[in-house]
Amino acid sequence: MTTAIETSGPSIPTTEPTKRRHVLRRLLSSRGPSNVVLGIIAILWLVPTVSLIIISLRPEADFSVSGWWKVLFSPTSLTFSNYRVLFGQGFVAGGLLDSLMTSLEITVPATLLVVFFACFAGHSLVFGRWRGRDVVFLTIVGLMVVPVQVALIPVVQFYHELGNLFGLNPYGTIPGVIIFHVAFGLPFGIFLMRNFMSGIPKDLLEAARMEGAGEWKVFYRIVLPLALPALASLAIFQFIWVWNDLLVALVFLGGNAHTPLTIFLYDQNRELQANYWIISTGAIVSVVVPLIVFFSFQRYFVRGVLAGAVK
Amino acid sequence: MANVILRDLTKQYSGNSAPSLDKLNLEIADGEFVCLVGPSGCGKTTALRMIAGLEDVTSGEIEIGGRVVNDLPSRDRDIALVFQSYALYPHLTVADNMSFGLQLRKVPKAEIEQAVQSAAKILDLVDLLKRKPAQLSGGQRQRVALGRALVRDPAVFLMDEPLSNLDAKLRVQTRAEISQLHHRLQATMLYVTHDQVEAMTMADRIAVMNLGVLEQYGTPRELYNSPNNQFVAGFIGSPSMNFVSMHINRDTKQVHLTGVSADSNIKVTLTDEQSDVLRKSDGDDVVVGVRPEHLSERPLDHAGFSAAAKVEVIEFLGNDEHIHATSDGLDLVAILNAQAGVARGDSITLSAPHDTVHFFHVQTGAALR
Numbered sequence: 001m002t003t004a005i006e007t008s009g010p011s012i013p014t015t016e017p018t019k020r021r022h023v024l025r026r027l028l029s030s031r032g033p034s035n036v037v038l039g040i041i042a043i044l045w046l047v048p049t050v051s052l053i054i055i056s057l058r059p060e061a062d063f064s065v066s067g068w069w070k071v072l073f074s075p076t077s078l079t080f081s082n083y084r085v086l087f088g089q090g091f092v093a094g095g096l097l098d099s100l101m102t103s104l105e106i107t108v109p110a111t112l113l114v115v116f117f118a119c120f121a122g123h124s125l126v127f128g129r130w131r132g133r134d135v136v137f138l139t140i141v142g143l144m145v146v147p148v149q150v151a152l153i154p155v156v157q158f159y160h161e162l163g164n165l166f167g168l169n170p171y172g173t174i175p176g177v178i179i180f181h182v183a184f185g186l187p188f189g190i191f192l193m194r195n196f197m198s199g200i201p202k203d204l205l206e207a208a209r210m211e212g213a214g215e216w217k218v219f220y221r222i223v224l225p226l227a228l229p230a231l232a233s234l235a236i237f238q239f240i241w242v243w244n245d246l247l248v249a250l251v252f253l254g255g256n257a258h259t260p261l262t263i264f265l266y267d268q269n270r271e272l273q274a275n276y277w278i279i280s281t282g283a284i285v286s287v288v289v290p291l292i293v294f295f296s297f298q299r300y301f302v303r304g305v306l307a308g309a310v311k
Numbered sequence: 312m313a314n315v316i317l318r319d320l321t322k323q324y325s326g327n328s329a330p331s332l333d334k335l336n337l338e339i340a341d342g343e344f345v346c347l348v349g350p351s352g353c354g355k356t357t358a359l360r361m362i363a364g365l366e367d368v369t370s371g372e373i374e375i376g377g378r379v380v381n382d383l384p385s386r387d388r389d390i391a392l393v394f395q396s397y398a399l400y401p402h403l404t405v406a407d408n409m410s411f412g413l414q415l416r417k418v419p420k421a422e423i424e425q426a427v428q429s430a431a432k433i434l435d436l437v438d439l440l441k442r443k444p445a446q447l448s449g450g451q452r453q454r455v456a457l458g459r460a461l462v463r464d465p466a467v468f469l470m471d472e473p474l475s476n477l478d479a480k481l482r483v484q485t486r487a488e489i490s491q492l493h494h495r496l497q498a499t500m501l502y503v504t505h506d507q508v509e510a511m512t513m514a515d516r517i518a519v520m521n522l523g524v525l526e527q528y529g530t531p532r533e534l535y536n537s538p539n540n541q542f543v544a545g546f547i548g549s550p551s552m553n554f555v556s557m558h559i560n561r562d563t564k565q566v567h568l569t570g571v572s573a574d575s576n577i578k579v580t581l582t583d584e585q586s587d588v589l590r591k592s593d594g595d596d597v598v599v600g601v602r603p604e605h606l607s608e609r610p611l612d613h614a615g616f617s618a619a620a621k622v623e624v625i626e627f628l629g630n631d632e633h634i635h636a637t638s639d640g641l642d643l644v645a646i647l648n649a650q651a652g653v654a655r656g657d658s659i660t661l662s663a664p665h666d667t668v669h670f671f672h673v674q675t676g677a678a679l680r
Contacts, residue, residue: 203398206365211412211463212386221411225402 122193196230313376349520391460615665
């Protein structure tokens with residue numbers, strides 16, 4: 001570039017603006033400035049979370065008096081009293097701990113069941129030897145576009161119908177919510193597992209079969225270990241979706257004594273004044289669980305698990 | 312150890328008009344090393360996969376060790392297959408890769424350990440047993456794939472182009488290793504390759520295939536010296552055999568061959584025997600074949616084949632060089648000694664003795680002899 005500038009204007013010494021451009025370019029191409037910019041963005045991104053943590057650590061009375069940033073000047077005012085009060089209630093219906101348990105009761109089975117079924121379905125759709133696999137797969141992909149909202153009322157009616165016919169009405173029960181989440185999580189789950197598994201070289205399965213592995217052994221000794229990264233991401237996705245769900249829980253569990261955290265937080269929005277100390281504290285608690293799930297599954301996101309399989 | 316017999320083995324994929332494998336008959340003796348060789352799409356891999364039990368048999372029979380295995384699943388056929396892609400389990404260590412089959416068979420741990428150790432020793436893998444496939448080089452992976460077959464001590468080893476992913480140098484080395492391994496185990500081995508050099512160097516017998524049909528089955532020497540047809544003649548040997556179309560002139564007592572044009576630069580003289588053969592053959596034309604290595608730039612007293620040609624390209628290979636020369640508009644290849652001093656643009660006469668000249672039927676390609 002510099003030579004181009006110099007040759008275009010014969011024997012003109014480097015002028016002031018070009019020198020400045022030079023410096024700017026060098027600045028931009030080095031890592032320092034981009035790190036600074038990224039750092040600023042990261043800090044901005046963290047502000048809401050940090051403020052939420054601070055609010056949850058301030059006495060209730062302070063909230064209406066001053067903004068959370070005042071804490072930066074007097075850190076001693078922070079206290080765990082909000083947490084102490086909410087956890088101190090124990091497992092009473094409608095309390096924080098009870099809601100936490102209810103959330104787990106819904107989310108854990110809803111996640112495990114989706115992962116469980118999606119693995120089998122993926123294996124069968126990729127490695128099974130039956131006609132119409134592609135049609136079934138495309139149908140399942142088609143189901144992914146059905147919005148939850150469309151299905152809420154029909155499913156409620158269907159649940160009531162089940163109650164009329166068999167005396168087993170899942171409406172208003174935790175299994176009812178789980179079934180709904182599993183049904184709506186499966187299309188994406190199957191989509192993800194099927195697509196990942198179709199990347200597993202068929203030679204591996206043939207080799208295993210030749211060595212004496214039946215379909216079941218092929219599945220859990222070869223396919224499942226290799227599909228672990230997809231399985232981990234599916235588990236995280238599904239867990240977070242179900243954990244953060246408010247709509248389905250409201251429709252199917254509204255009025256139930258035991259409600260998940262999302263409804264617990266939602267209920268703190270009172271008509272005249274919201275209980276911000278409970279919301280902030282509860283929100284922090286509700287963030288911690290998905291974080292634990294994320295970090296515990298994160299190590300399975302090993303890239304290139306399939307490296308060295310073939311060729 | 313066992314022999315393998317294929318009887319009229321046929322594979323017809325639905326949707327294809329021609330069968331991928333058409334009535335293949337092959338007998339592989341106990342302890343024999345047989346290469347299936349042919350261009351891609353000739354059905355050699357299909358045949359191998361059918362023997363392995365990975366493809367259904369359309370018709371015909373596969374017999375391994377005196378037992379028809381058509382309807383037996385792969386795992387009950389007592390065979391091991393080395394895949395072209397190696398197909399190593401990426402999440403398992405080398406040791407686990409090798410012992411996978413034995414683990415499935417619930418072989419006692421001590422026995423597995425011993426089998427893996429002895430195979431690892433043979434293949435020089437002892438130091439790599441704890442590694443994962445991703446941490447191995449191509450050659451090492453290839454050896455692990457061999458080791459996995461070795462550990463199971465199968466009746467028949469099947470290999471599907473196991474060397475095609477290795478670089479040229481490693482390929483030559485591994486070729487020798489596999490030959491040694493065969494010698495040591497005295498196992499029945501069926502080896503699929505498209506590389507005729509591999510087949511020639513390793514096999515006891517070679518089955519040359521083309522378009523789903525077995526063209527010839529014999530020892531490397533038989534295939535080289537007396538190919539059954541033009542395809543085999545052209546496929547075996549490198550560079551490929553030179554083919555020249557000539558006209559048969561049966562007018563006189565002695566049969567004469569004349570070139571396509573009146574003033575042809577290519578001349579073929581026949582022995583009495585060859586003359587008889589060509590007299591009996593049908594058709595007015597014949598394909599004459601001469602291998603590049605049989606052509607010489609020195610004049611011969613009684614040349615069977617001679618061609619006045621102009622040198623176009625010289626490929627220097629060290630001890631000898633490949634000469635591409637044109638004669639009558641045909642490209643002839645000859646392997647000459649590099650000391651011969653042939654230069655580009657030279658006019659030379661390439662000649663070959665009587666007994667190295669092959670004749671093939673123009674239409675069927677069958678050898679005339």
